[in-house]
Every structure is written in C-alpha cells, then in structure tokens.
Amino acid sequence: MKTNFINIKSCFANVIRPLGGVQWFVAILIIVSAWVFAPPSVLAKLKEDQIVPEASNARLGGDKQRTRFVVDISSSIGYAVYVLPDPYRVIIDLPEVNFQLPPGQGTSGRGLVTGYRYGLFSPGRSRIVIDTSAPVLIQKSLVIPAKNKKPARLVVDIVKTDKKTFFKNRKSQLQTQSGMAKLARIPIPVPKPRGTIIPGFNKKSDRVSKKRAKKTIIIDPGHGGIDSGAVDPRGVQDKKIVLSVARILKKILMKTGRYHVLMTREDDTFIPLRKRVEFARRNDGDLFISIHADTVNRSYVRGTTLYTLSEKASDAEAAALARKENRSDIIAGVDLGRENDVVTDILIDLVLRETKNHSIFFAQTVVKGLKGVTKINKKPHRFAGFAVLKAPDIPSVLIELGFLSNGQDARLLSSLNWRRKISRSVAKSIDKYFKS
Numbered sequence: 001m002k003t004n005f006i007n008i009k010s011c012f013a014n015v016i017r018p019l020g021g022v023q024w025f026v027a028i029l030i031i032v033s034a035w036v037f038a039p040p041s042v043l044a045k046l047k048e049d050q051i052v053p054e055a056s057n058a059r060l061g062g063d064k065q066r067t068r069f070v071v072d073i074s075s076s077i078g079y080a081v082y083v084l085p086d087p088y089r090v091i092i093d094l095p096e097v098n099f100q101l102p103p104g105q106g107t108s109g110r111g112l113v114t115g116y117r118y119g120l121f122s123p124g125r126s127r128i129v130i131d132t133s134a135p136v137l138i139q140k141s142l143v144i145p146a147k148n149k150k151p152a153r154l155v156v157d158i159v160k161t162d163k164k165t166f167f168k169n170r171k172s173q174l175q176t177q178s179g180m181a182k183l184a185r186i187p188i189p190v191p192k193p194r195g196t197i198i199p200g201f202n203k204k205s206d207r208v209s210k211k212r213a214k215k216t217i218i219i220d221p222g223h224g225g226i227d228s229g230a231v232d233p234r235g236v237q238d239k240k241i242v243l244s245v246a247r248i249l250k251k252i253l254m255k256t257g258r259y260h261v262l263m264t265r266e267d268d269t270f271i272p273l274r275k276r277v278e279f280a281r282r283n284d285g286d287l288f289i290s291i292h293a294d295t296v297n298r299s300y301v302r303g304t305t306l307y308t309l310s311e312k313a314s315d316a317e318a319a320a321l322a323r324k325e326n327r328s329d330i331i332a333g334v335d336l337g338r339e340n341d342v343v344t345d346i347l348i349d350l351v352l353r354e355t356k357n358h359s360i361f362f363a364q365t366v367v368k369g370l371k372g373v374t375k376i377n378k379k380p381h382r383f384a385g386f387a388v389l390k391a392p393d394i395p396s397v398l399i400e401l402g403f404l405s406n407g408q409d410a411r412l413l414s415s416l417n418w419r420r421k422i423s424r425s426v427a428k429s430i431d432k433y434f435k436s
C-alpha cells in the first residue's frame with residue numbers, strides 16, 4: 001500500500017514540475033508553517049495531499065581538499081546544511097523527499113567523503129548524512145533549479161579544515177535556503193503515532209484504574225528511516241523486519257483484549273533513542289520491548305538473544321552490540337551535544353532495582369518460552385548498556401531476533417510464518433509475566 005502511495009505522489013510531482021521558483025517558495029513556506037502549527041489530524045491529511053519531491057541520483061566529485069556532493073531532485077526544495085563533530089559529519093535537512101537513488105549509492109566515498117545515508121528523519125522531514133574522513137567546513141551550497149528536462153540539483157561543497165578551525169566555526173556553518181532556517185532550528189517533533197494518546201492519561205486516578213484494567217505494552221521496532229540498522233548481503237533490512245514483527249506482535253496482543261499496545265514507530269520513520277524511552281514513559285508503559293536483528297562478522301553465530309540493561313556487559317559480544325545499537329542517533333545525524341535532557345542524564349545505576357529485576361524475569365520468561373519454538377543463542381540472556389532500555393521505571397528488554405549474517409537465521413527472519421511463530425511465543429510470555 002505504501003508503495004502505491006509513493007507512486008501516486010511521484011506522478012503528481014511530474015505533473016507539477018513546471019511550477020516556478022516563487023510558487024515553490026510559497027508552497028514550502030505553507031507546508032513548513034502548517035507542519036509546525038497544525039494539530040496531528042490536519043497534519044496527517046496534509047501529508048496525504050502534499051507533493052513529495054523525488055531524489056533520483058547523487059554523486060561525488062573532487063579530492064581530499066575539496067569535495068562536491070550533488071543530488072538530483074525532481075524540483076527545487078528548501079534545505080538546511082550544517083556540520084557535526086564526533087564523528088565528523090555534514091547534515092542536510094530537507095522537507096520530505098522520496099529517495100529513489102540507485103541501490104548501493106552512498107556505500108562508498110570519494111575525496112573527503114567516506115559515505116552517506118539518506119531517508120525520512122521525522123514525519124515530513126528527510127535528511128542526508130554525509131560522513132567525512134576529516135573535519136570539514138561548508139564552502140558553498142545552492143539549489144540549481146530544474147531546466148530543459150534536467151532535474152533540479154542540490155549542490156554542497158565542503159573543504160578540509162583542522163580541528164581548531166572546525167570548532168571555532170561550526171556554529172556559523174548553518175546554510176539554508178527557502179525558509180529552511182526555521183525548520184533547522186525547531187526541535188525534532190516528538191513522534192505521536194496515530195491512536196497513541198490515552199484519554200485522561202494525565203489524571204492519576206485514570207492511570208490507576210487503567211493499570212488495573214489493562215497493561216500498556218510498548219513495542220519498539222528498532223531503527224527506521226535514515227537508519228536502516230543491520231543489512232544482510234542480499235539487502236534485507238533490519239528496520240523492515242523488526243517493523244513487521246512488531247506489527248504482528250501488536251495484533252496478537254490486541255486480540256487478547258488484555259493490553260493497550262503502542263508502538264514507538266508505526267512506519268519507516270527514524271526515532272532518536274531517547275525519544276523512544278520518553279514515549280514509553282509518557283504513555284505510562286508497563287513493559288517495553290525493543291525489537292532488533294543483527295549482523296556479526298562470524299557467519300556461524302545465530303539464534304534469538306534477549307538483552308537487559310546493565311552497567312557492566314555480560315560479555316564482550318554484548319558490549320559490542322550495545323555500542324552498535326547506541327550509535328543509531330549518530331548514524332541519523334542527531335546532534336548529541338544539543339540533546340542532553342532528562343532521560344539521557346539518567347544514569348544506569350539510578351535504574352530502580354525493582355525495574356531491573358522485573359526486566360530480568362521477563363527476559364528469562366521469553367527465553368524459556370522460545371525453547372522449542374526457534375533456535376536460541378548459546379547464551380540467550382545477556383546484559384549490556386543499551387540506551388533504549390534506560391527507562392528507570394519500566395521493565396525493558398531488547399530482543400535480537402536473529403542474525404542476518406547467518407544464512408539460516410536470515411531465511412527465518414524473512415519468513416512471515418516464523419515471524420508469526422515467534423510473536424505468538426513472546427505474547428504468551430507476556431501473559432505469563434503479568435500473571436506472576
């Protein structure tokens with residue numbers, strides 16, 4: 001259904017192409033201001049009517065001193081471009097763009113660029129993240145309008161600099177066009193997937209009575225949008241598998257009538273890690289389940305693994321995995337320097353002991369349930385410092401469904417039947433957990 005939707009939109013993009021630059025400017029201004037001020041229902045409607053420009057190709061030119069990045073877009077669009085440190089990156093923020101670049105684009109680099117990623121960053125907002133091998137500054141950026149059947153081009157020129165100059169100039173590096181200055185400065189909207197607002201949620205009495213009646217399960221499909229997560233050699237993406245499993249699990253749980261089920265993302269949108277935790281807390285979750293799939297260098301490693309939070313990792317592999325998963329925000333170009341709020345400041349040791357014990361008990365229940373249902377990892381329950389498991393008051397686990405780097409696991413992960421099987425088993429474990 002999603003594909004059809006995009007096709008329809010790109011048809012519109014073709015029809016509308018003859019529009020002039022001024023009209024586009026006005027259109028983008030309207031979209032941006034509507035997006036900032038509109039209530040969610042209007043926003044959803046607007047999103048359906050909105051014309052989404054299509055990015056068809058991108059290329060790199062230049063050398064290790066000066067590198068040019070060019071992306072072809074069906075029409076001129078506004079943008080904001082700036083730089084980030086740790087690691088050094090160039091971020092290009094755009095209104096929503098339908099990326100249709102040839103497969104494999106961005107996996108290799110040239111000049112100062114080691115590679116780039118692109119995708120939806122938050123509703124109505126797309127992003128390109130360019131990794132650089134050294135600190136860089138933006139020399140020039142512009143949009144060349146479409147002309148003579150040639151698409152519009154967004155051009156960004158970067159030049160090599162030293163660390164000192166980078167940090168001195170990074171704040172003044174923001175370059176924008178067509179009203180995107182505003183867009184670049186407004187905070188990332190908190191994702192509110194449809195139907196997630198629990199009426200009267202703020203009233204303590206309601207919360208208590210709701211708690212007695214129904215438990216709230218927060219399902220967190222990992223990655224999304226610009227962050228694909230693990231990708232297997234055949235191009236199967238972690239973010240798609242985990243969203244599919246999350247949807248199946250949600251359906252099964254809803255059918256029981258015993259649970260409120262909310263998902264941190266309902267579509268292919270990127271959600272920062274701390275926003276996932278905030279979402280769970282805001283919605284008064286009773287249990288938080290983050291779903292992932294992984295790849296490792298050793299292709300023989302396989303099986304489902306459950307992770308819970310711990311300051312000290314249970315083993316080197318668990319530590320490495322947590323490091324990898326915690327990089328999600330960096331991959332998506334989130335400026336961690338600007339993102340220090342309550343949740344990120346919560347230290348692992350502040351996590352209530354009770355929450356920790358409940359998390360461990362739930363993880364063990366799931367592992368027990370999975371025996372005989374699917375292949376589980378040799379060490380099926382491990383501990384590490386996953387950022388997404390840091391809600392101090394909600395028992396939280398992370399399920400690594402399996403390894404895309406293992407042929408047998410990859411086959412299971414691609415099977416709808418297997419996804420149903422594992423979801424039914426997890427749902428049973430949720431029942432058991434709340435019964436005891």
Ligand SMILES: [Zn+2]
Pocket residue numbers: 222223229230238292293294325
């Ligand atoms: Zn993952």
